[in-house]
Structure formats: structure tokens, C-alpha cells
Amino acid sequence: MSSPSLLATSDLHVSHRDNRAVLDEIRPRADGDWLIVAGDVAETTETIIRSLRMLRDRFEQVIWVPGNHELWTTGSDDTGLRGVARYEHLVELCRDIGVLTPEDPYPVWEAAGEAVVIAPLFVLYDYSFRPPELSVEEALAHARETRVVCSDEALLKPDPYADRQTWCKQRVAETLPRLEAIPEECSTVLVSHWPLHRDPTLRLRHPQFALWCGTELTADWHRRFRAITEVHGHLHIPVTDRIDGVPFEEVSLGYPREWRRRTRHPDPLHSILPPAEERTFENFVRAHR
Numbered sequence: 680m681s682s683p684s685l686l687a688t689s690d691l692h693v694s695h696r697d698n699r700a701v702l703d704e705i706r707p708r709a710d711g712d713w714l715i716v717a718g719d720v721a722e723t724t725e726t727i728i729r730s731l732r733m734l735r736d737r738f739e740q741v742i743w744v745p746g747n748h749e750l751w752t753t754g755s756d757d758t759g760l761r762g763v764a765r766y767e768h769l770v771e772l773c774r775d776i777g778v779l780t781p782e783d784p785y786p787v788w789e790a791a792g793e794a795v796v797i798a799p800l801f802v803l804y805d806y807s808f809r810p811p812e813l814s815v816e817e818a819l820a821h822a823r824e825t826r827v828v829c830s831d832e833a834l835l836k837p838d839p840y841a842d843r844q845t846w847c848k849q850r851v852a853e854t855l856p857r858l859e860a861i862p863e864e865c866s867t868v869l870v871s872h873w874p875l876h877r878d879p880t881l882r883l884r885h886p887q888f889a890l891w892c893g894t895e896l897t898a899d900w901h902r903r904f905r906a907i908t909e910v911h912g913h914l915h916i917p918v919t920d921r922i923d924g925v926p927f928e929e930v931s932l933g934y935p936r937e938w939r940r941r942t943r944h945p946d947p948l949h950s951i952l953p954p955a956e957e958r959t960f961e962n963f964v965r966a967h968r
Contacts, residue, residue, distance in 0.1 A: 683739065685797070687717060687910050688705070688717070689912025690717075691716070691719065691730065695935055713742065717912040717930060717931075718745055718746025718913065720748075723753070731743060741779070743779065744781055745781075747872070750762075751831075751835055752835075762838035763846070764838065787865075799871075802847060802850045802896070803847035804892060805844040806844060806890045822888075827887040827888055866907045868906065908952075911930070912930055915931050
């Protein structure tokens, strides 16, 4: 019998019909498998929780972090909640169905005699992934001029904070003490929807989009908190980066038009522990030709 694995996926975007079919096929590979869901399940509260409940019914444990799509306030979501209130509402609904969130005690994955702390994080972004010669205002103006603007600018409300940068700074401040409290003898798996380091964004087709992809405030966390792996989504470029020797695993499924260029039958699950074979950007590009 196969040993349990720590698996991960993100950017399931199940509001797309063909992605709902992929969700229906997600199953554990062995008894006891855990699943990380690194954000962007859907936009409406009902669809997010229904999808997570479906996965929780199948896996031993499900760990979720929010992506930008979960935080959107749209006309199709009848809660009408914005910003922090929306996030806290999702956290409570996840707790009701037994899904772990960034607000819960960090779970410990035990395998092969080793205990690894899984740290789901919600730290947002602050427009610091930008050219050093540009201010935030200049970088945003350039993005608007070149028509590369994330929908977050209209849909991701920062209430009660004045802006998303302030919310990001507060999330980092709230998260650091919890990471610092992890015993020094413990390794970690750091999980975030947005990459914790700028490097994975350097291959974006439209580099302006990096503005909405993370914060420099987390750039050393993989070293500082003894990460054996970092897990993220958001970029829709499912490859492995190595930063200071640490694998950064982008685990997104993406939109149907994206994954269809690679395969007719996508497997949205990536093994984190035990580690799977690293996925190169060269193979990603080759699959999209």
C-alpha cells in the first residue's frame, strides 16, 4: 500500500465548466493523503465552500489559503462582504467544514520519522514587485497605459484599510510572530497564493502584472523559517523554481484555454512530500508550442 502524500493544487477556477469537471476527478492517491489548496478556487462564497467541502470529503485533511479571486466582491455573490470581513467570513465557513486556514494552528505533517510544519499564509501584495526606478504610482500608471491591469483594482476591496498595501503590511505583521514561534528544530512548508519571492514572476509574459503578485517583505522567509518547500499559485505557470536551494512549487491548474495547450487530461495535483520530479520552464514552454 502506498504511503500518504502531501499534495497541492491551486487556481482551480471552478466557475469555468471544464474546470468543474477536473475538480470532480480529483482524488487521493493513497489513504491518508493531505491536500493543499493554494487559492483561487472560485469567486462566489457558495462555490468556494461547496468545492472545498467536496475535497474535504475525499482527503484526510485540506489546507486552504485565499487567492485574489476568493477575496473579490462581485455582484454574483450575495454576501456583499468586502475586504477583511469577507476573508473572515470565508475562514469561519472553512472551519465549519473542517478545512484549515491561515488563521488556524499550523498543522504538522509527519512522514518518514520527520515532522514538518505546514504554514498556510495570507500576506497579499503591495506593488513592490516593480522596477526599482519606478514609484508605485509610476508603475501603476505604466500598467494602465499598456492595458495590463489586474481585476483586483476594481474587485478586491481592502476595507477597512485605506488600500491593499496597508492590508498587506498588516497581514505580514500578524503572520511573523506565528512563524517565529515555530520551534527552530522544525522545517516548514510555506504556502501562499502569491509567490513569496519575486523570482517566479520574472518570466511573466507581461512583466507589469508582477505588481499584483507579492511583496518584498517575504523575500527571505524561505531561509528565515527553514522551508524545505514553498508552495504558491497565481501565475498559471506550473513549474519548479529553486531559490537559495529551496524548491518553489507553482501548482496552479489555470483556465481551460491554458491547460488544454498542455494536455487533454490535466492532473492538477502535485506531490510536495514526498517531492515530485521538478518541472522545468523549458518543458512548460515546449508543451505550449
